[in-house]
Amino acid sequence: MTIQITKTFSLLLAGAALASLVAVQPVLAASPPDTLVEGFAFDDIISVDPGEAFELSTAEITGNCYSMLVRLNPDKTSEVVNELAESWSVSDDKLTYTFKLKPGLKFASGNPITAEDVAFSMERAVKLDKSPAFLLTQFGLTGDNVTEKAKAVDPTTFTLTVDKPYAPSFVLNVLTATVAAVVDKKLVMSKAKPVTPTDKYKYDTDFGNDFLKTGYAGSGPYKVVAWKANEAVVLEANPNYFGEKPKLKRVIYRYMKESASQRLALEKGDIDVARNLEPGDMESVSKKEGLKVTSAPKGTVYFISLNQKNADLAKPEVREAFKYLVDYDAIGETLIKGVGTIHQTFLPTGQLGAIEDKPYKLDVAKAKELLAKAGFKDGLSVTFDVRNIQPVTGIAESFQQTAAQAGVKVEIIPGDGKQTLTKFRARKHDLYIGQWGSDYFDPNSNAETFTSNTDNSDDSKNKTLAWRNAWDVPELTKETQSALLEPDSAKRAAIYEDLQKKVLADSPFVIIYQQVEVAGYSDKVKNFKLGPSFDTNFVYTVSKD
Amino acid sequence: MTTGFETAPVSRRDWLLSDRPTSRMQARLGRAYMIWLRFSANRLALAGLGLILALILVAIFADVLAPFDPVQGDLRNARLLPPGTGSYLLGTDDQGRDILSRLIHGSRLTLAVVGLVAVIAAPLGLLVGTVAGYAGGWVDAVLMRITDIFLAFPKLVLALAFVAALGPGIENAILAIAITSWPPYARMARAETLGVRHSDYIAAVRLMGASPFRIVLRHVMPMCLSSLIVRVTLDMAGIILTAAGLGFLGLGAQPPSPEWGAMIASGRRFILDQWWVATMPGIAILLVSLGFNLLGDGLRDALDPREAGR
Numbered sequence: 141m142t143i144q145i146t147k148t149f150s151l152l153l154a155g156a157a158l159a160s161l162v163a164v165q166p167v168l169a170a171s172p173p174d175t176l177v178e179g180f181a182f183d184d185i186i187s188v189d190p191g192e193a194f195e196l197s198t199a200e201i202t203g204n205c206y207s208m209l210v211r212l213n214p215d216k217t218s219e220v221v222n223e224l225a226e227s228w229s230v231s232d233d234k235l236t237y238t239f240k241l242k243p244g245l246k247f248a249s250g251n252p253i254t255a256e257d258v259a260f261s262m263e264r265a266v267k268l269d270k271s272p273a274f275l276l277t278q279f280g281l282t283g284d285n286v287t288e289k290a291k292a293v294d295p296t297t298f299t300l301t302v303d304k305p306y307a308p309s310f311v312l313n314v315l316t317a318t319v320a321a322v323v324d325k326k327l328v329m330s331k332a333k334p335v336t337p338t339d340k341y342k343y344d345t346d347f348g349n350d351f352l353k354t355g356y357a358g359s360g361p362y363k364v365v366a367w368k369a370n371e372a373v374v375l376e377a378n379p380n381y382f383g384e385k386p387k388l389k390r391v392i393y394r395y396m397k398e399s400a401s402q403r404l405a406l407e408k409g410d411i412d413v414a415r416n417l418e419p420g421d422m423e424s425v426s427k428k429e430g431l432k433v434t435s436a437p438k439g440t441v442y443f444i445s446l447n448q449k450n451a452d453l454a455k456p457e458v459r460e461a462f463k464y465l466v467d468y469d470a471i472g473e474t475l476i477k478g479v480g481t482i483h484q485t486f487l488p489t490g491q492l493g494a495i496e497d498k499p500y501k502l503d504v505a506k507a508k509e510l511l512a513k514a515g516f517k518d519g520l521s522v523t524f525d526v527r528n529i530q531p532v533t534g535i536a537e538s539f540q541q542t543a544a545q546a547g548v549k550v551e552i553i554p555g556d557g558k559q560t561l562t563k564f565r566a567r568k569h570d571l572y573i574g575q576w577g578s579d580y581f582d583p584n585s586n587a588e589t590f591t592s593n594t595d596n597s598d599d600s601k602n603k604t605l606a607w608r609n610a611w612d613v614p615e616l617t618k619e620t621q622s623a624l625l626e627p628d629s630a631k632r633a634a635i636y637e638d639l640q641k642k643v644l645a646d647s648p649f650v651i652i653y654q655q656v657e658v659a660g661y662s663d664k665v666k667n668f669k670l671g672p673s674f675d676t677n678f679v680y681t682v683s684k685d
Numbered sequence: 686m687t688t689g690f691e692t693a694p695v696s697r698r699d700w701l702l703s704d705r706p707t708s709r710m711q712a713r714l715g716r717a718y719m720i721w722l723r724f725s726a727n728r729l730a731l732a733g734l735g736l737i738l739a740l741i742l743v744a745i746f747a748d749v750l751a752p753f754d755p756v757q758g759d760l761r762n763a764r765l766l767p768p769g770t771g772s773y774l775l776g777t778d779d780q781g782r783d784i785l786s787r788l789i790h791g792s793r794l795t796l797a798v799v800g801l802v803a804v805i806a807a808p809l810g811l812l813v814g815t816v817a818g819y820a821g822g823w824v825d826a827v828l829m830r831i832t833d834i835f836l837a838f839p840k841l842v843l844a845l846a847f848v849a850a851l852g853p854g855i856e857n858a859i860l861a862i863a864i865t866s867w868p869p870y871a872r873m874a875r876a877e878t879l880g881v882r883h884s885d886y887i888a889a890v891r892l893m894g895a896s897p898f899r900i901v902l903r904h905v906m907p908m909c910l911s912s913l914i915v916r917v918t919l920d921m922a923g924i925i926l927t928a929a930g931l932g933f934l935g936l937g938a939q940p941p942s943p944e945w946g947a948m949i950a951s952g953r954r955f956i957l958d959q960w961w962v963a964t965m966p967g968i969a970i971l972l973v974s975l976g977f978n979l980l981g982d983g984l985r986d987a988l989d990p991r992e993a994g995r
């Protein structure tokens with residue numbers, strides 16, 4: 141009798157405990173077998189409209205849920221492969237690109253995919269003119285001419301006309317960006333809301349932007365079912381997908397900010413994949429039985445830049461000396477272990493023309509000598525704007541220590557991302573540590589920002605990294621532009637190699653490492669891989685035991 | 686009973702405890718001795734005093750005591766070593782710096798914060814409180830409403846706002862904490878002042894023609910001092926915690942200075958695997974706060990006028 145009562149009572153207790161758990165936080169006890177649950181810090185998502193989104197986390201969502209004409213080849217990143225396109229050709233004057241679509245393709249809604257949809261996707265991206273629009277407008281597309289320059293010739297033929305004879309590899313690489321994702325015109329326009337045209341926005345429709353901010357109109361292996369800011373993103377398999385069907389029915393990205401909480405959830409089985417592990421947690425996950433880690437280099441490089449408006453930092457010897465004051469090896473072995481590899485050139489490994497030269501290492505004596513030559517025998521003092529996140533604060537502190545050995549007094553000014561970035565963009569910093577992620581998988585993205593400064597005045601429209609550090613380099617700017625128009629890939633690569641060597645030798649950029657994205661996952665998850673870019677972190681190949 | 690009263694040599698103790706002091710000096714020393722006797726009878730208070738004295742000594746001799754450089758670490762070879770590895774008694778942090786050396790040098794910052802806040806806030810509160818209490822009327826109303834405004838905000842939130850406006854840094858943190866900690870002292874000093882302003886000796890001083898300024902400074906303030914000292918000592922722990930809180934949020938001391946709160950913040954990332962990085966400065970803060978609290982408790986027991994003479 142007593143036992144009976146105790147049992148009932150404990151059952152009641154357990155029920156109450158469970159109920160309270162559910163009430164406090166909708167925790168999944170163990171992830172369901174047909175669902176992949178990822179812990180992911182996706183606080184950067186502001187919209188899942190491919191014409192508007194330009195954030196790293198959104199790139200992954202768009203990459204998995206939308207299709208483009210062409211895609212980056214994840215196995216050989218200097219190439220592109222066809223996705224919606226069956227074939228493409230470029231005219232002899234290198235101005236007109238013609239794409240033939242694969243026949244019989246359907247959107248998730250069941251509507252057929254036609255060249256009309258492709259043209260519409262370009263049109264709305266250009267006309268909406270959100271952050272990623274520059275990728276398309278750099279080809280000379282404007283709101284006024286986009287319907288002429290990007291148009292459907294017949295239901296399966298799309299042509300794009302660009303304003304200059306760019307290298308075809310450049311144009312195709314840009315078209316792999318998520319802004320060129322093809323949306324379902326019929327569905328989107330049925331949800332479009334009328335707007336009153338103004339001087340800034342001349343159109344009487346929002347092209348479905350309001351709907352697509354949280355909605356979905358694509359044709360990828362998964363559909364976006366829901367996105368709740370800082371809560372979850374839910375994807376569901378698209379039954380109308382034209383390629384190999386995804387193995388899992390659902391993918392849930394659960395918002396988890398802290399590395400430690402992701403690690404704990406992964407160890408308990410609440411999530412299958414932890415996406416934002418810091419080096420320490422990474423290491424313990426890799427040692428734990430039943431868990432695995434994977435990594436992939438990404439197109440983001442971290443650097444310390446020296447503002448050339450500061451007369452001290454503008455001396456070439458000082459620029460060079462600072463490159464000898466970073467303890468690359470120790471940083472690589474400790475602070476960024478697993479999340480980055482030491483890299484000193486501005487093109488990330490994997491992009492066309494990238495070279496792996498690493499001529500610099502910590503050499504205090506050499507730096508002292510160079511500083512003495514520049515007239516700073518007794519050292520100098522500079523301020524250093526540092527964003528309050530790891531690993532940059534750790535690197536900044538390490539640099540502060542090594543620089544002190546050469547008599548360079550570094551005063552760290554910490555701030556949040558917005559504060560430091562605002563100061564950096566206004567060219568008011570001395571030293572700044574930051575990162576540059578390629579906007580699209582083409583060497584021009586990084587080359588342009590590191591070497592091109594078309595107008596060094598304070599109110600210049602061009603805001604490249606070279607401009608932000610007041611590095612006035614007309615020759616390099618010209619060279620970068622010439623690479624853009626070089627049709628021969630080998631010759632184009634050679635120009636980028638030359639640019640990288642020049643930047644390595646003389647620039648105000650102390651490039652430290654290339655980001656490696658890491659993830660820890662349960663060994664129940666099969667075929668989990670990270671891609672070379674954020675929009676190639678595919679989940680549709682993943683299955684579970 | 687071998688010696689008579691008159692011939693007995695007066696011991697120092699008896700001289701101090703004499704109930705008929707022959708000079709002002711003897712009276713004052715006698716009173717101080719009584720306080721010390723009451724204080725030293727309290728073991729915990731002595732322990733607190735010991736902790737604080739140790740802190741002061743460590744801060745003075747930091748350069749001699751610290752086995753390593755507090756800001757120069759060995760990133761490559763000595764990162765995140767557990768306590769007791771080689772000569773790193775308390776282990777090393779994520780920059781390969783010796784935690785013990787950083788704690789030792791950090792004691793200077795802690796003492797500086799506590800000392801400066803006490804020097805700024807206590808006299809300010811005392812002045813506002815005694816003036817308000819003695820003057821009464823609209824002066825009292827205005828001063829006390831200002832005090833109310835400051836009291837209306839949680840201390841840490843107000844300090845955060847000040848630091849955010851002034852810019853991060855240890856000096857600004859000290860200023861912010863001082864600005865936020867004077868109101869309780871003002872309230873207390875006012876209450877004490879109201880208690881004595883109508884007493885006979887004040888009336889006597891006034892009859893002798895003393896100016897209000899002189900009365901407040903020489904005859905009211907001293908009456909508030911003992912409770913003020915107790916209150917400030919008890920608040921020290923809170924001040925240390927606030928300073929550490931600001932440091933933890935990145936608004937106090939800036940890297941690479943070894944401020945304890947900032948050390949905890951940077952060690953937080955390693956709490957699962959390298960517990961000592963955040964724990965050691967935490968223990969230091971705990972010990973020093975405990976020391977100040979015990980000392981303050983002992984002082985209250987010793988100084989409280991209601992307890993005196995019993």
